[in-house]
Amino acid sequence: MRNLIQFLRKFRDFLIFFILQVIVLTLFFNSKNYHRARMANTSSAFIGWFVEKKHNITKHFGLEEANEALLEENARLRALLPESYYHLQGDLFYVNDTLKKQQFQYIPATVIDAKYTKRNNYFTLNQGSNQGVEKGMGVISSQGVIGIVTDVSKHFAIVMTVLSDKIRVNVKLKKNNEYWLLNWDGIDNEYGQIQEVKRDIPLEIGDEVVTRGGATKFPEGIPVGNIAEIVKKEGEQTISLRIKLAVNYNAVYNVYIVKNLMQQEQLKLESRIEEDE
Amino acid sequence: MNNTWIKYGVYFVLIVLIQGLVVDNIQINEYLNPMIYPIMIMMLPFELGVTVTMLVAVILGLSVDMFSNTFGLNASAALVIGYLRPGILNLIKPRDGYDTVLLPTIHDMGKLWFLTYASILLFIHHLWFFVIEILRFDQFFHIVLKALFSIVFSLALIILFQYIFYKPSKK
Numbered sequence: 001m002r003n004l005i006q007f008l009r010k011f012r013d014f015l016i017f018f019i020l021q022v023i024v025l026t027l028f029f030n031s032k033n034y035h036r037a038r039m040a041n042t043s044s045a046f047i048g049w050f051v052e053k054k055h056n057i058t059k060h061f062g063l064e065e066a067n068e069a070l071l072e073e074n075a076r077l078r079a080l081l082p083e084s085y086y087h088l089q090g091d092l093f094y095v096n097d098t099l100k101k102q103q104f105q106y107i108p109a110t111v112i113d114a115k116y117t118k119r120n121n122y123f124t125l126n127q128g129s130n131q132g133v134e135k136g137m138g139v140i141s142s143q144g145v146i147g148i149v150t151d152v153s154k155h156f157a158i159v160m161t162v163l164s165d166k167i168r169v170n171v172k173l174k175k176n177n178e179y180w181l182l183n184w185d186g187i188d189n190e191y192g193q194i195q196e197v198k199r200d201i202p203l204e205i206g207d208e209v210v211t212r213g214g215a216t217k218f219p220e221g222i223p224v225g226n227i228a229e230i231v232k233k234e235g236e237q238t239i240s241l242r243i244k245l246a247v248n249y250n251a252v253y254n255v256y257i258v259k260n261l262m263q264q265e266q267l268k269l270e271s272r273i274e275e276d277e
Numbered sequence: 278m279n280n281t282w283i284k285y286g287v288y289f290v291l292i293v294l295i296q297g298l299v300v301d302n303i304q305i306n307e308y309l310n311p312m313i314y315p316i317m318i319m320m321l322p323f324e325l326g327v328t329v330t331m332l333v334a335v336i337l338g339l340s341v342d343m344f345s346n347t348f349g350l351n352a353s354a355a356l357v358i359g360y361l362r363p364g365i366l367n368l369i370k371p372r373d374g375y376d377t378v379l380l381p382t383i384h385d386m387g388k389l390w391f392l393t394y395a396s397i398l399l400f401i402h403h404l405w406f407f408v409i410e411i412l413r414f415d416q417f418f419h420i421v422l423k424a425l426f427s428i429v430f431s432l433a434l435i436i437l438f439q440y441i442f443y444k445p446s447k448k
Contacts, residue, residue, distance in 0.1 A: 013327050017360040020335055021353060028349030028409070041346045047297075051344070054298045115345065117304040119410045122346040158346060186411055187419060189307065250304075 032120060032166050042113055042124040043156040051124055051156075055112035059253075066253035073142035104219050106256035107131055109139075109157070116249040119186045121163040123147065127257065128155040138217035138258040144246035145169060145211055145224050146255055157257070162224075163189050163249060170212040171224050176201070179212045182224060182243060189249055192225060194241040203230055209243055216263045285321075288442075289337065292317045297344025300434065308423050311430040314341050314351070315402050316438055318359055319395060320382065323375040327363050334359030347410070354406040358398045365397055383436065384445035395435055399428050 031041075042051050078084060109131075113124035127133050129152045139146040139159045147161035160167055163184050171194070172179040178201050180194045197203075207227045213220025229242035260266075296314040303311055317337050321330060338352030345351065366375070369390065379385040381394060403424040411420050 013360070016328060017331060017356065020331060020356055024335065024338070024349040024352040024356060025409070026349070028347065028353060031346075031348040041343055041348060044343070047343050050294070050298060054302075058302075113302075115301070115304065117307050117310060118345070118347075120347065124346075186413070186416070187307065 032164075041151060041158055042122075043128070043151050043153040043158045045153060045155070048124070048153065048156040051113045052126065055110075055126075059110075059112075062251065062253050065251050069142055069251075070254060076142075103260060103262050105259040105261060107133060107259060109133075109255050109257055111252050111255060112156075114249070114252060116161075116163060116189050120165060121161045121189075121249070122150075123159040123161055123252070123255075125157045125159060125255065125257070126155070128152050128157050130154050132259065133157045133257050136217070137260075139255050140218065140222050140258060141247060141252055141255045143223065143248065143252075145218060145222050146247060146252065148217060149257065159255075161249060162192065162245065162247075169224060170215045170218075171209050172212040173201075173203075174208040174210050174221075180241075182209070190245055191228060192243040192245050194243060196238045197241055199232075199237070199239055203227060203241070205230065216260050216266055218258060288320070289317060289340075291442075293337070293340045293344075295438075296341050301345055308426040309430050310407075310423065310427045311434055312351075312403070312406075312427070313431065313434045313438060314338075315355065315358060315398060315431070316435045318355060318362060319398055319435075320380060320443075321362075322377070323366060323379070323381060324377055327360060330362055331356055331359040350406065350410055353409055354402050357405045358402045361401060362398065365394070369393055369397075379446050380443075382443050382445075383439045384443060391439075392432075395432060396428070399431055399435075400424070403428050403431070 042048055107127055109125040109127040111123050112126050113122075115121045115123070123139075123146065125133075125139075133149060133152050135149055135152055137149045139149060145162060147159045147164070148167065149157050150160045151158040162169060162182070163186075165184065165186060167183070169182040170179065171182045180197060182192050182194050184192050194209075205227055209224045209226065211218040211220060211222040211224060223246040225243040225245040227241055228244040231240045231242060233239075292314050296312065300311055300313045303309070314337060318330065318334050321333065334355040335352050338350075338355035339348070341351040341355075342348045366381075371386075371390070381391070383391040386394075404421075407420045407424050407427075
């Protein structure tokens with residue numbers, strides 16, 4: 001009888017353990033899925049307050065690198081200004097352009113918390129819905145693609161970076177527009193992977209890979225990385241690529257959140273196609 | 278009794294903040310992912326029941342998760358050691374049992390006992406954590422390596438924490 005009571009007690013403990021474990025694991029696997037993620041995290045006002053205080057102390061350590069990155073970008077953009085061009089036919093630059101309409105706007109933001117050595121790495125930004133940030137927007141830096149906004153509060157936003165297992169970035173080869181999906185295997189935060197590449201495409205080490213555009217999150221042609229290794233396995237129809245990522249995720253201080261002004265229009269149109277099918 | 282609960286409450290907040298704001302940001306490379314918060318579960322009184330331990334573990338884990346944006350992962354790993362702790366304490370019991378006046382600290386129980394105790398709990402915790410986090414069987418070697426390196430780092434932090442914040446209990 002005593003044995004039975006002891007057994008029942010042990011069984012009850014195990015049952016509590018099992019139920020709690022199922023609950024927390026469900027929470028975890030849901031939190032990785034960025035379509036459904038709606039969790040207490042660093043974007044909440046309470047935790048965000050602490051994270052921002054921490055950032056206020058630690059931000060000075062990276063100031064030099066942050067400034068250098070900004071200077072570099074300014075120099076590059078300055079080269080694109082009309083003043084930097086020699087006017088072959090002066091008037092041409094002042095024609096009001098009716099062929100092009102602005103599609104992307106950028107919201108500048110500072111990274112106040114960054115993880116880059118975990119399996120799923122998130123950044124916390126100091127801009128939120130008050131500044132017009134929305135879930136699902138793309139995030140880029142001057143170096144290249146950072147990730148996708150998965151959660152926003154009034155003053156903060158969470159970005160799931162390319163260094164996550166659920167994210168797939170639409171990329172293409174710059175030289176011939178061949179397109180693939182980039183993912184990350186979780187081992188080295190300097191290299192991403194591309195699988196199922198057809199064998200007959202002429203590839204070289206060092207070829208540039210950029211965003212494909214067209215999937216509403218990123219503009220076309222944002223750097224993603226360069227081909228570092230071409231992995232061929234005997235007996236497989238396709239090859240895989242190892243991509244040296246353009247962004248050094250250890251040192252990202254300032255980013256831009258991409259606001260696509262035509263996103264609603266595109267999504268509406270695309271959803272209509274699905275309904276028809 | 279009341280005093281004890283306040284003391285544990287203060288430790289809880291302190292440990293969560295240290296983990297969330299300091300230790301989580303020690304990011305040397307992919308193989309070092311130190312965690313200090315298991316010390317909260319280790320330091321609970323010897324005689325505390327398994328149900329209460331599990332509840333403390335889940336709340337602790339979820340608090341840490343809020344800082345690291347992995348909602349549920351730390352809670353899951355903490356829950357495992359919360360559930361197994363009484364069994365492990367029983368396994369490494371000194372010959373004449375535990376003195377309930379004492380706490381499972383390095384000061385009260387000695388270096389060897391504490392190292393054994395902390396290593397077992399940390400090993401289970403870290404291995405579970407990385408298996409759930411990565412969840413790929415083709416990277417099993419990577420997971421084990423990551424766990425082993427991190428355990429050494431975590432253990433050093435936990436021992437340091439003990440020397441800073443704990444004093445020997447008065448008999």
